[in-house]
Amino acid sequence: MNYTLVIQDETQQKRYVPLKEKIIVGRSSVDSTPDIILSSPYVSRTHCMLTYLEGRIYVKDLNSLHGTFINGERISPGVEIELRLGDVLTLAYDRISIEIAEMDADATLTFTPIAESSSMSITVDELIERVAINNQWIPLSSKEFQCFKLLYSSYEHFVSKEQLKAHVWSERIHSPEVLPDVGSEELNALLYRLRKKLLPHLQITSIGRKGYLLQPVSLS
Numbered sequence: 001m002n003y004t005l006v007i008q009d010e011t012q013q014k015r016y017v018p019l020k021e022k023i024i025v026g027r028s029s030v031d032s033t034p035d036i037i038l039s040s041p042y043v044s045r046t047h048c049m050l051t052y053l054e055g056r057i058y059v060k061d062l063n064s065l066h067g068t069f070i071n072g073e074r075i076s077p078g079v080e081i082e083l084r085l086g087d088v089l090t091l092a093y094d095r096i097s098i099e100i101a102e103m104d105a106d107a108t109l110t111f112t113p114i115a116e117s118s119s120m121s122i123t124v125d126e127l128i129e130r131v132a133i134n135n136q137w138i139p140l141s142s143k144e145f146q147c148f149k150l151l152y153s154s155y156e157h158f159v160s161k162e163q164l165k166a167h168v169w170s171e172r173i174h175s176p177e178v179l180p181d182v183g184s185e186e187l188n189a190l191l192y193r194l195r196k197k198l199l200p201h202l203q204i205t206s207i208g209r210k211g212y213l214l215q216p217v218s219l220s
Contacts (some may be wrong), residue, residue: 003057003085005050006099007036018127019057023050025091025098026062028150028163033170039154042066042092050083057083057100066092120201120216122152133201143168144194151204151214160211161187 003019017023017036025048026034032045044064051058061068063077069090075081083089089098123132129145131138140148150167151159165182166173168190172180191212195204203217 003052004101005036006101007038008097008099009038009040009095015124019050019052019100021052023052024048024062025050028153028159028167033167033173036098037150037153037167038091038096039157040092040095042095047091048089051080059083059089064091069094124149124152133198138197140194140197143190144197147190147194148198148214151212154213156213156215158207158211158213164212 005017005019005023006014007017008014020035023036024034024046025036025038025043026032026046027039027041027043028034028037029045034046038047042065044062044066046062047064048059048061048068051060058080059068059070059075060080061075061077067074069075070081070083070087072090083100085100085102087100090096091098121134123135124130126149129140129142131140131145131148146168147164150164162179165180165187169180169182172182191204198204200217202214204212204214206212
């Protein structure tokens, strides 16, 4: 049996992330690319860290502005606290929860439908980086998956070009102050391929040449 993190945001959507040795939770920025990306303005860029060591799970608040809570109790910054199965972390004034749960080794990681009125379902397997829309698997490269993951974590919200470059091409970051060397042609080619694969369900909309947002395809 493996542990997984069940993350629920303000929209009541859930996503399931397999636990690994170290996970940083935070808000994406040019100089910060956390493992679990949350879009709430009440989440710090590096908010908290989860550590999985010898079968035990620990959490540490990384001096976040609005704090990290375990079962409703705020924890002290910089102090590592052991978590138990069923414990719930809350961030951003209870708008976001992270629960520790068990998962079978062959379980599929699933997002709930995008909206209560939508019949669309998104399934994401982060272990092998693949995505399914309405139970149909879509073949994605590693870069395409990372791009989708960031856009979906901020569903229908703006993601800047700088954030996208820093997240998808994080291996090219040699200094926190400098963006990875990614040209417009390379970025546009990635988005073009991903757009084609997400149709006819989802579209990636360019916003003033400054960034993008992921949203359902308009039927009008």
